[in-house]
Amino acid sequence: MSTQDSTATTTTTDAGGLPPLERGAVALEVRNVSKHFGNVVALKDVSCVVEAGKVTCVLGDNGAGKSTFIKILSGVHQQDEGELLINGHEHRLTSPRAARERGVATVFQDLATVPLMSVWRNFFLGSEPQKGVGPLRRLDRAAAKRITREELAKMGIDVRDPEQPIGTMSGGERQAVAIARAMYFGARVLILDEPTSALGVKQAGRVLRYIAAARDRGVGVIFITHNPHHAFPIGDRFVILNRGRLKGSWQKGEITRDELVHQMSGGAELEQLAHELQKGEPA
Amino acid sequence: MSTDPVTVSPSPTGASAPSGDERVGRTTPFALILRRPEVGALVASLVVGIFFALYARGFGELSGIANWTGVAATLGIPAVAVALLMIGGEFDLSAGVMVGTSGLVMSLLATEAGLNIWLAIVLTLLFAACVGAINGYLVMRTKLPSFIVTLATFFILQGANLGVTKAITGAVAVSGLDQASGFDAARGVFGGTFWAPYNFQISVLWWIAVTLLATWALTRTRFGNWVYGVGGDLEAARNVGVPVVRVKITLFMGTALASGLTGIIVALQISSAQASQGVGQELQFIVAAVVGGCLLTGGFGSAIGAALGALITGMAFIGIQFSGWNTDWRFLFLGVVLLLAVMLNTWIRKRASEARR
Structure with missing residues (x-):
C-alpha cells in the first residue's frame, strides 16, 4: 500500500491491494446497528446496503445520528449492537x-486536506511513494506529481x-482531491x-459530478447530506435518519423529489411553519 | 440511470476544469520564486550584509566574515532544528538553556568524572535526545501547549545548571576541559578553526551540514511531508495515517540534539562551560526561524530560511561592533529586522498565493 511501483500506476487500476468489486455487488451492509453514549441513544436499529457502483444517500437533520453512523462505518466508534458486513x-x-x-475510506468535510501544503503533497500525505535505499530513501517527487495530475484528470480537474x-x-476541488486520493489508494x-x-450552488454541482465519477469507476458511495436537492439527482438509494432511528429507505424510482423533501424536512411540521409564517403577511 | 431525468455524469474531457476559467492567470516564474518561504530572509540578509560591508570597516574582509559566520553558526544550528519543530506546529523554549546544559554535562563528565572526551560527547548527545523525547512525550501526552511544557523544562534546566554546577565544582562554571583525554582531537572536529590566517570556525561547517540535512529531510523525504502535515492540520494528518505522535517527538529530539551539538561546540571552543550559557537564546532561535519564513502557527517555513535568519543575526551583532557603535544597540537592531522581515514575508506570501474561491 505504501510503496507503489511507478510503472503500474499509469493504468486505471487503483494502487491498493484490493481488486475492484463487480458493479451492483454488495460492498457494505449494515444490519440493525445501535450505539449509545451513556444513557443517550445515538443510533437504534439502523440498517442499510451499499452496492458497488451505486450511490447511497444518508439524509437527516442535525442530531439525526448521521455523524455517529459515519463514525461507526469509518472505524472511529464501534457499534454496541448489530453487524457490519464488508464484502460479505x-x-x-x-x-x-x-x-x-x-477498503472503506472516509472524506471528512473540513479535515480532508492541509491547506498550506501543495496539491501533490496532500495527495500522498501518509502514503508517500519513495525511491532509493537506506539513508538515501526519498520521496519520488516526479512520480507523485505525475500521478496526482493523472488521478485528478480522471475527476475532470486539470x-x-x-x-x-x-x-x-x-x-469543491479540495473535496475532489480527497475523493481522488481515496480512490487511488483502493477505496471500494x-x-x-x-x-x-x-459550498455554493455551482461548486456543489461540481462535487456531485466528482461523486458520479467515483460511482462510475465502481466505488460504492455513501453520500451524507442534509440537502435532499443534492441527494436526489445522484442517489440510487435514499436512507433517512431521524432522532437516531431509520425513518425510511427507498430505491431510486420509489420516491419523488417532493416526497423526499417532505420526508426529510419533517413534512407536517414544515407545512405548519409555512402556515404560521404566512399569517402575518397581507393576503 | 436512464429513468432519471437529471442524471449526473462526469465530464471526462474536463469541461468543468479550471483550464477554461478566464479568472485564473498564469503562474509566472517570478511568482514561483516568491512562493518560497525564505525569499524575505534572503533579501534581508543581502541588505544587512551590503550595508555593513559598506559602513563597517573590516566587515567584508575574510577575517571579518570568519568572525560573523562563527557567531551565526552557533545560533544557526539550533535555529534550523527549531524551524523544523515550528513547521511541525510546536515551540521549544528550552532550546537555548539546553546549549548550556549539554556543555556542562560534557564538561563535568570529562573533568569531574574523568571520562574520555569522546565518550562524554556521546553520553551528552544521548542525554540531549532524552530531554527532547521527554519534552515531546509530555506535550503529546498532556496535550498542553508546547510553549508551557518547554517553558517548564527551560526553568528546570536553568535551575539544575546552576545548582548542580555549584554543588560539584563550587563555582558557576566548569573549567579545565583542555586537560581531558582526547581534547585536542575533539576540538579539531567540533571547536577548531580552518583556513588560516582567517580562522573560520569549524562550527560553520556543522551549521551548513545541519542546514543541508534538514532541508533534505524536509523537502525530499516522507518524514518532511509528515512534518508539514502535522503542523498544517494535525487532524487531517492523523486521518490519512500520519504517525503524528512519533513525528512530533522526533522533532523535539531534533531541537534538543541540535542544542546539544551547539553546547559541545561552544564548550570545546572556549575550553570551559558556563552555567548561564545559552539562556535567552531560545528567542533568538525562534526569531531566526520566523525571519526565515516560518509561520508561528506551523505548517510553513524552511530550514534554509532559518539559517539565513541566523546569518542576519550574526551579521548584525558583529556589524554593530565593527561599526564602533555601542553593542547595547544590537537588540534594537534585531527587533527592527524581525519586524521588517516578518512584514515582508507576510506581504510576499499574500502576493504569491492569493486564494481563489
Whole structure:
C-alpha cells in the first residue's frame, strides 16, 4: 500500500491491494446497528446496503445520528449492537486504519486536506511513494506529481501546477482531491461527510459530478447530506435518519423529489411553519 | 440511470476544469520564486550584509566574515532544528538553556568524572535526545501547549545548571576541559578553526551540514511531508495515517540534539562551560526561524530560511561592533529586522498565493 511501483500506476487500476468489486455487488451492509453514549441513544436499529457502483444517500437533520453512523462505518466508534458486513464478511472496525485496509475510506468535510501544503503533497500525505535505499530513501517527487495530475484528470480537474498550495483551490476541488486520493489508494466504499454543505450552488454541482465519477469507476458511495436537492439527482438509494432511528429507505424510482423533501424536512411540521409564517403577511 | 431525468455524469474531457476559467492567470516564474518561504530572509540578509560591508570597516574582509559566520553558526544550528519543530506546529523554549546544559554535562563528565572526551560527547548527545523525547512525550501526552511544557523544562534546566554546577565544582562554571583525554582531537572536529590566517570556525561547517540535512529531510523525504502535515492540520494528518505522535517527538529530539551539538561546540571552543550559557537564546532561535519564513502557527517555513535568519543575526551583532557603535544597540537592531522581515514575508506570501474561491 505504501510503496507503489511507478510503472503500474499509469493504468486505471487503483494502487491498493484490493481488486475492484463487480458493479451492483454488495460492498457494505449494515444490519440493525445501535450505539449509545451513556444513557443517550445515538443510533437504534439502523440498517442499510451499499452496492458497488451505486450511490447511497444518508439524509437527516442535525442530531439525526448521521455523524455517529459515519463514525461507526469509518472505524472511529464501534457499534454496541448489530453487524457490519464488508464484502460479505462481518467486521468490527477498531480504527480508521482498519477501515481503510478493508477498503472503506472516509472524506471528512473540513479535515480532508492541509491547506498550506501543495496539491501533490496532500495527495500522498501518509502514503508517500519513495525511491532509493537506506539513508538515501526519498520521496519520488516526479512520480507523485505525475500521478496526482493523472488521478485528478480522471475527476475532470486539470491541475497545471501540482506545487500550488491546496488552500488556493476552491472548496469543491479540495473535496475532489480527497475523493481522488481515496480512490487511488483502493477505496471500494467511499464515505463522504457533507461534501456539499459548505459550498455554493455551482461548486456543489461540481462535487456531485466528482461523486458520479467515483460511482462510475465502481466505488460504492455513501453520500451524507442534509440537502435532499443534492441527494436526489445522484442517489440510487435514499436512507433517512431521524432522532437516531431509520425513518425510511427507498430505491431510486420509489420516491419523488417532493416526497423526499417532505420526508426529510419533517413534512407536517414544515407545512405548519409555512402556515404560521404566512399569517402575518397581507393576503 | 436512464429513468432519471437529471442524471449526473462526469465530464471526462474536463469541461468543468479550471483550464477554461478566464479568472485564473498564469503562474509566472517570478511568482514561483516568491512562493518560497525564505525569499524575505534572503533579501534581508543581502541588505544587512551590503550595508555593513559598506559602513563597517573590516566587515567584508575574510577575517571579518570568519568572525560573523562563527557567531551565526552557533545560533544557526539550533535555529534550523527549531524551524523544523515550528513547521511541525510546536515551540521549544528550552532550546537555548539546553546549549548550556549539554556543555556542562560534557564538561563535568570529562573533568569531574574523568571520562574520555569522546565518550562524554556521546553520553551528552544521548542525554540531549532524552530531554527532547521527554519534552515531546509530555506535550503529546498532556496535550498542553508546547510553549508551557518547554517553558517548564527551560526553568528546570536553568535551575539544575546552576545548582548542580555549584554543588560539584563550587563555582558557576566548569573549567579545565583542555586537560581531558582526547581534547585536542575533539576540538579539531567540533571547536577548531580552518583556513588560516582567517580562522573560520569549524562550527560553520556543522551549521551548513545541519542546514543541508534538514532541508533534505524536509523537502525530499516522507518524514518532511509528515512534518508539514502535522503542523498544517494535525487532524487531517492523523486521518490519512500520519504517525503524528512519533513525528512530533522526533522533532523535539531534533531541537534538543541540535542544542546539544551547539553546547559541545561552544564548550570545546572556549575550553570551559558556563552555567548561564545559552539562556535567552531560545528567542533568538525562534526569531531566526520566523525571519526565515516560518509561520508561528506551523505548517510553513524552511530550514534554509532559518539559517539565513541566523546569518542576519550574526551579521548584525558583529556589524554593530565593527561599526564602533555601542553593542547595547544590537537588540534594537534585531527587533527592527524581525519586524521588517516578518512584514515582508507576510506581504510576499499574500502576493504569491492569493486564494481563489
